[in-house]
Amino acid sequence: MSYDDVGAISAFAKAHDVSYPLLSDVDSAVIRQYGLLNTQVEPGDVPLYGIPFPGSYVVDEDGVVVAKFFHDSYKKRDSPDNLIDAALGRISLQPEEPRAEGGDETVRVSATLHGGGGVLKQGAMRSVVVRFDLPPGLHVYAEPVPEGMVATSVTVEGVDGIRTGAPVLPPTEPLQLPGVDAELRVWSGTVDIAVPVWPTAPLLSEMQEITEPTTTLDVTVRYQACDDRTCLLPRTEKFSLEARLEPVDLPDLPLHPGSGQRVTKMGSGTQLRRLVIRKLLRTNPLDLLRSVRKQRRLNRAASARAQESAGPDARG
Amino acid sequence: MIHETDDLGFEAPAPLGHPGRSGLPAGQPTGPEIGDKLPDFELPDQHGHRIRLHDHRGRSKAAIVFYRSVVW
Numbered sequence: 001m002s003y004d005d006v007g008a009i010s011a012f013a014k015a016h017d018v019s020y021p022l023l024s025d026v027d028s029a030v031i032r033q034y035g036l037l038n039t040q041v042e043p044g045d046v047p048l049y050g051i052p053f054p055g056s057y058v059v060d061e062d063g064v065v066v067a068k069f070f071h072d073s074y075k076k077r078d079s080p081d082n083l084i085d086a087a088l089g090r091i092s093l094q095p096e097e098p099r100a101e102g103g104d105e106t107v108r109v110s111a112t113l114h115g116g117g118g119v120l121k122q123g124a125m126r127s128v129v130v131r132f133d134l135p136p137g138l139h140v141y142a143e144p145v146p147e148g149m150v151a152t153s154v155t156v157e158g159v160d161g162i163r164t165g166a167p168v169l170p171p172t173e174p175l176q177l178p179g180v181d182a183e184l185r186v187w188s189g190t191v192d193i194a195v196p197v198w199p200t201a202p203l204l205s206e207m208q209e210i211t212e213p214t215t216t217l218d219v220t221v222r223y224q225a226c227d228d229r230t231c232l233l234p235r236t237e238k239f240s241l242e243a244r245l246e247p248v249d250l251p252d253l254p255l256h257p258g259s260g261q262r263v264t265k266m267g268s269g270t271q272l273r274r275l276v277i278r279k280l281l282r283t284n285p286l287d288l289l290r291s292v293r294k295q296r297r298l299n300r301a302a303s304a305r306a307q308e309s310a311g312p313d314a315r316g
Numbered sequence: 317m318i319h320e321t322d323d324l325g326f327e328a329p330a331p332l333g334h335p336g337r338s339g340l341p342a343g344q345p346t347g348p349e350i351g352d353k354l355p356d357f358e359l360p361d362q363h364g365h366r367i368r369l370h371d372h373r374g375r376s377k378a379a380i381v382f383y384r385s386v387v388w
Contacts, residue, residue, distance in 0.1 A: 002383045006360050012386035013362040021361040021372070022386070030357040034347040036382055040338030048335050052382040055346055061375045063353050070346040073339045074384055075326045083379040123326065163325060200325025207319050207327045251388050255329045271387045295334070302318045302331030 003028050003050040005278070008271045015266035016249070026278075028052070042294075044287030047272070047279040058086040075123035076198060079115030082125060091129055091192045094118075100219070100239035106232065108133040111219040111239040114194070119244045120215065122204040127168070127194040128156045128241065130221050132187070137227045139186035142172045146182055150224035150234040156195045157218045161203025165196035177228065203245070209260030210245050217241045336388070354380065 001023040002009070009022040023030075028050040031037050036052040043049050055070035056078055067086035069078045085091050093099070097118040103109035108131075112118075115126035132140060132152075143151045156164050170192060172185035201207070203215060219241060224234040247261040251268035280288075321327045322337065330336050340346070348354055358368040369380070 001359065001380065002385050004386050006362065006364050008385075008387050010362045010364075018362070021367050023359040023361055023367060025359055030359060031382065033355060033357065034382070035345060036347050038338055039344075040341065041335040045335040047388075051384045053340050053344065053346060054382055054384055055340075056379055056381045057348065057354055058377070058379050059354050059373075060377055063356075063370050063373070063378075065348050065350050065352050065354055068346065068348075068350060070340055072342075073322070073324045073326055074337070075324075075328075083381075087377040087379065161325060201321050201327040205321075205327040207329065253388060255388075266386070268387055275385075275387055291335075298331040298333050299318060301333070302320055305320070305332075306318075 001025055001030065001052075003031065003052075004271075004275070007274065011266045011271060012264075015264050042287065042291060044283060044289070044291030045294075046283050046288060046291065047275045049279065049283070056083060058083050060087075069125075071125070073123065075200075076125055077123055078125050081115040082127075091194060093129060093131070098241045098243055100241060102221075102237045102239060103132075103235075106135060107138065107223075107225045109221060109223075109237055111221070111241060113197070113217065113241045113243050118241075119246045120197075120199045120204060121246045122200065122206055122248045123198055126197050128154070128197055128217060128219055130154045130193045130195075130219065132191040132193075132223070134188050134191065134225060136188075138225045138232075139173075139175065139188040139227070140191065140223045140225050142169065142185040142187060145184065146180060149184075150222060152187070152191075152193065152223040153221070154193045154195055155220045156197055157220075158197075159203055159215055161200050162215070162217065163198050163200055168194040168196070175228075199245070204248075206248050206250060206256055206261055207259055209258075210247060212245065214242050214244050217243060 005026050006024045009024050013022055025031055031052040038051045038053050041048045054074050057065050058067040060066050093112050097112050099112040101110045110131050112129045114129045116124055140152045145151045175184040175186045219239040222236045225232045249262050249264050250256050252263050253268050318331050319329045320332050328337050356370050358366055361367050
């Protein structure tokens with residue numbers, strides 16, 4: 001759903017072969033009804049006023065929200081897989097996703113780059129899913145653990161521009177061991193720990209060409225599997241996942257010259273002109289003037305920052 | 317063309333603070349919460365057909381994505 005008119009969503013759907021419904025909320029009535037009108041945009045900011053805080057809801061058969069995803073940047077986009085996983089209540093790994101296997105004959109451990117086929121795009125939210133397959137009777141520990149025991153941990157590292165979020169952990173079960181004061185929290189069976197991963201600049205940016213076809217994510221997993229009486233040795237395993245890098249789709253507007261990214265063929269210029277006119281007709285001229293002044297101020301501040309970072313010795 | 321990189325690592329063809337780069341302020345409410353029934357609405361789709369959310373989904377699960385714009 002967006003504040004675009006039917007003409008714009010129709011052009012977009014044709015250009016990108018979209019078969020699911022795109023919805024046109026031209027007056028942002030539903031966006032307001034949901035309490036999502038973006039308050040960082042002011043009424044004079046033509047043609048932006050009326051956009052929502054971008055985010056997604058997943059509902060069950062009864063239309064009740066089971067998950068919602070809102071991020072601190074509009075450039076972060078959830079993989080369709082995240083929405084499907086939320087609807088199904090489990091992580092569905094796909095065969096085409098980059099995967100590395102480890103563990104031993106007792107405990108199987110794998111790491112998978114999940115979402116969007118495991119391809120990285122600017123701001124697209126993927127996750128590294130570490131899956132433990134534990135035989136009956138064995139468990140691994142969640143934080144916190146008493147001195148001398150090993151809690152399960154997963155870290156993901158990559159080149160500059162790879163960002164990661166806090167691991168998403170499945171629910172734990174309680175475990176009381178004789179001789180241990182604290183109640184322990186454990187996982188058993190199939191255990192998925194998902195670390196959110198998304199690429200930003202300098203690795204991937206809509207303003208520059210992609211220079212390397214792939215990047216490597218280094219995954220470190222530490223765990224100790226135990227039954228109620230004894231423990232196997234603690235293990236640290238390292239996995240490497242090779243991820244393909246892909247450009248993002250950009251509007252065909254002269255905003256990203258020479259970026260080398262993929263440009264849509266929807267005729268954004270014509271659509272933008274119509275959007276601007278539609279918005280201008282509904283805007284108070286005083287608000288408009290205020291917004292023009294604000295944008296000049298922002299441009300001046302950006303130029304000052306650029307000069308400052310170029311340093312006193314910079315020429316030209 | 318001014319372009320700058322923000323604290324989150326994203327680069328865009330607009331100065332920092334530009335309304336087109338607005339994110340989600342900390343603590344900002346984001347509409348219906350988990351456990352709420354999603355409010356119904358009726359809007360036209362890309363073919364001009366009126367879609368009423370809960371009628372259209374029937375007994376299916378669904379994802380509803382709020383997006384800035386398909387134009388820019």
